[in-house]
Amino acid sequence: MELARMIPMRIQVTRIATLLVLVALILGQKGAEARKGRILESFEYIAMSCRAHSASITDFGGIGDGKTSNTKAFQDGVNHLSQYANDGGAQLYVPAGQWLTGSFSLSSHFTLYLHKDAVLLASQDMSEWPVLKALPSYGRGRDAAGGRFASLIFGTNLTDVVVTGANGTIDGQGAFWWQNFHKGKLKYTRPYLIEFMYSDNIQISNLTFLNSPSWNVHPVYSSNILVQGITIIAPITSPNTDGINPDSCTNVRIEDSYIVSGDDCIAVKSGWDEYGISFGMPTKQLVIRRLTCISPYSAAIALGSEMSGGIEDVRAEDITAIHTESGVRIKTARGRGGFVKDIYVKGMTLHTMKWVFWMTGNYKAHADNHYDPNALPVIQGINYRDIMADNVSMAARLEGIEGDPFTQICISNVTIGMAAKAKKVPWTCTDVEGITSGVSPRPCDQLPDQGPEKITACDFPAEPLSIDRVVLKSCTYRMKYM
Numbered sequence: 001m002e003l004a005r006m007i008p009m010r011i012q013v014t015r016i017a018t019l020l021v022l023v024a025l026i027l028g029q030k031g032a033e034a035r036k037g038r039i040l041e042s043f044e045y046i047a048m049s050c051r052a053h054s055a056s057i058t059d060f061g062g063i064g065d066g067k068t069s070n071t072k073a074f075q076d077g078v079n080h081l082s083q084y085a086n087d088g089g090a091q092l093y094v095p096a097g098q099w100l101t102g103s104f105s106l107s108s109h110f111t112l113y114l115h116k117d118a119v120l121l122a123s124q125d126m127s128e129w130p131v132l133k134a135l136p137s138y139g140r141g142r143d144a145a146g147g148r149f150a151s152l153i154f155g156t157n158l159t160d161v162v163v164t165g166a167n168g169t170i171d172g173q174g175a176f177w178w179q180n181f182h183k184g185k186l187k188y189t190r191p192y193l194i195e196f197m198y199s200d201n202i203q204i205s206n207l208t209f210l211n212s213p214s215w216n217v218h219p220v221y222s223s224n225i226l227v228q229g230i231t232i233i234a235p236i237t238s239p240n241t242d243g244i245n246p247d248s249c250t251n252v253r254i255e256d257s258y259i260v261s262g263d264d265c266i267a268v269k270s271g272w273d274e275y276g277i278s279f280g281m282p283t284k285q286l287v288i289r290r291l292t293c294i295s296p297y298s299a300a301i302a303l304g305s306e307m308s309g310g311i312e313d314v315r316a317e318d319i320t321a322i323h324t325e326s327g328v329r330i331k332t333a334r335g336r337g338g339f340v341k342d343i344y345v346k347g348m349t350l351h352t353m354k355w356v357f358w359m360t361g362n363y364k365a366h367a368d369n370h371y372d373p374n375a376l377p378v379i380q381g382i383n384y385r386d387i388m389a390d391n392v393s394m395a396a397r398l399e400g401i402e403g404d405p406f407t408q409i410c411i412s413n414v415t416i417g418m419a420a421k422a423k424k425v426p427w428t429c430t431d432v433e434g435i436t437s438g439v440s441p442r443p444c445d446q447l448p449d450q451g452p453e454k455i456t457a458c459d460f461p462a463e464p465l466s467i468d469r470v471v472l473k474s475c476t477y478r479m480k481y482m
Contacts, residue, residue: 041095041115044476047162048203048226051111052088055081056095056481064097066121071128074104082107089160093479094118094168102128103150103191108158114168114207122152122193122213124176131188135220137248137271137279137309139367141189142214142240143181148189151218156197162205163194167231169208170194177213178239190214190240196222205229214240215267220247221281224467227254236296238262243293245269248281248309253467255289264302265293265324268311270338273371276308277337283309285465288316295324301345305331305363307377308338315461319348326358327389330379333363334401337375343382344460350389356416357384361401361431379406382434383458390417395441400431409434409447410458416441 055077056062062073074092081090089109096117102125106112114120123129129149134140141148152172155161170193177190190213196202198221205228209216216232219225227244234241243259246252247269259265270276270283293300300321303311321327327350330340350356359379379400395416400406409432418426418441429444436447437454450457 038480038482039095041479041481042477043166044474045113045164045166045206046472047111047164047475048201048470048472049089049109049111049160049162050473050475051091053081053084053090054093054477054479055090056093056479057099058095058482062099064095064099064118066098066100068100069102069123069125069128070099071102071104071123074101078104078107078110081110085109091477093481094120095481101152103130103152103154106153106155106158106161109160111162111164112153114165116166116168118165118168120152120170122172124173129191137276137281138306139272139275143186143189146188149191151192151195153194155199158196158199160201161196161199162203163207164203164205165207167206167208169210171210172212174211174213174234174238174241181239192216192218194218195220198222200224202226203228208233210234211238212241215242215245217244218247219249219252221249223250224470225249225252226467226470227252227257229256231257232259232261234260234262236260236262236294242267246283246286248279249283249286251285251465251467253287254291255287258292260294261298263295264298265291265295265300267302268314269304269306270309270311272306272367273308273335273337274375275367276306277375279309281309282312284312285467286314287465287467288314288319290318292320292322293324294322297325299326299329299358300324301327302329302331303340303343305333305336305365307332307340308336310338311340312342314343315465316345317347317460319345321348321353322351324350324353326355327353327387328384329358329360330382331360331363332377332379333361334373335366335371335375336377337372339378341378341381345384346386346460348387348389350387350392352391353389354393355395355397356387356389356392356414357396357398357411359398359400359406359432361399361404361406376401376404380408382406382408383410383460384414385412385456385458385460387414389415391419392416392422393419394423395426396428396443398429398432398444402431405431405433407433410436411439411443411447412437412458413455414439
């Protein structure tokens with residue numbers, strides 16, 4: 001009887017002992033993982049696409065010490081993850097750290113995600129920057145006649161790409177490049193921070209860009225582009241540090257962004273002189289909204305000067321500019337050809353400006369001496385309304401081209417407070433035609449006042465563009481990495 005009772009007890013003790021051993025093994029395994037530096041991160045974000053596969057840059061040998069080059073690690077990571085392009089796509093995660101890198105190229109159905117404390121540091125070793133041919137719509141580089149350095153983050157012929165984060169940072173360490181540019185030591189055009197060519201369905205969001213060598217964000221020959229929630233900062237005297245430059249692109253949405261720049265905060269482009277005319281790809285169907293800009297020597301929004309492929313159907317609203325040279329500037333010249341038409345701007349708030357409106361028909365820079373001086377641009381259908389400005393030196397400087405006037409200009413419901421030392425004549429107008437309503441101070445005679453009943457005369461389309469119908473998804477991930 002005693003023996004019968006003891007056998008079940010022994011079995012129970014054995015089971016408990018086995019269970020304790022298993023628990024110890026599991027805890028030991030977790031402890032070993034912890035000792036090896038395994039880190040668990042949970043994060044989520046909103047994107048055009050979520051991904052089925054994820055890996056960390058550390059899985060490919062990345063070291064975030066700010067000194068070790070990670071160019072190979074980034075490219076190896078992208079190349080490895082590209083195998084999942086047709087299997088739900090893949091994401092490369094960049095954890096906290098300073099990740100020194102040269103240029104690397106992304107792949108389709110791919111996301112690059114930066115932790116809030118991740119910093120990509122652009123390498124100052126020129127050997128880590130491949131040299132590309134000049135863009136066909138430009139015919140030459142911007143800084144030199146030859147080619148151009150590839151952008152820090154680059155892609156061509158891609159679809160479905162997301163570059164985002166929890167406001168992680170991309171630092172171009174531009175001083176090195178600016179100094180070499182000013183000294184005339186560069187054989188090729190400086191790199192941008194992000195460029196996508198011939199690509200479709202691109203999202204760039206929730207990132208901070210610092211000290212770009214030149215332009216910051218440059219989608220070119222691409223469509224269906226979303227740029228959202230980004231911060232761009234560069235010294236106000238830094239050369240050509242444009243914020244966002246959509247270039248020969250269709251269906252682009254730029255919103256909720258803050259830019260401090262040494263050049264135009266947003267510059268809309270489409271090719272240069274005879275090269276842009278020949279390439280013939282306009283920028284069109286562009287939305288810009290909820291932008292804040294500081295750029296004392298340039299514009300909040302510039303159209304051109306490289307506009308030879310044409311610019312049309314641009315819609316800008318809820319724009320704030322502070323200590324900026326001009327609110328909206330159209331830049332063109334004889335030899336540019338192309339067109340700027342159907343431009344709609346409403347709801348601008350401007351503080352301390354040199355000009356509110358500036359149109360330039362004599363912008364001198366040309367790609368070379370082979371442009372056709374008889375290739376005249378068409379500038380028409382320019383609509384500005386609902387604008388408040390204060391501390392302004394000059395209301396407008398509108399200079400068309402003799403024999404080629406800028407036409408169908410409409411300006412309404414605009415109040416401009418002039419600075420204490422403002423120009424005596426607030427408006428100067430040559431070779432322009434159009435109308436105004438409810439504009440103060442009184443515009444030039446070429447833009448006659450139509451009376452208060454026309455205060456809503458300037459158009460702004462009610463029908464949204466297709467890029468406004470893009471639905472973003474919530475993407476949630478749990479990552480383990482070294």
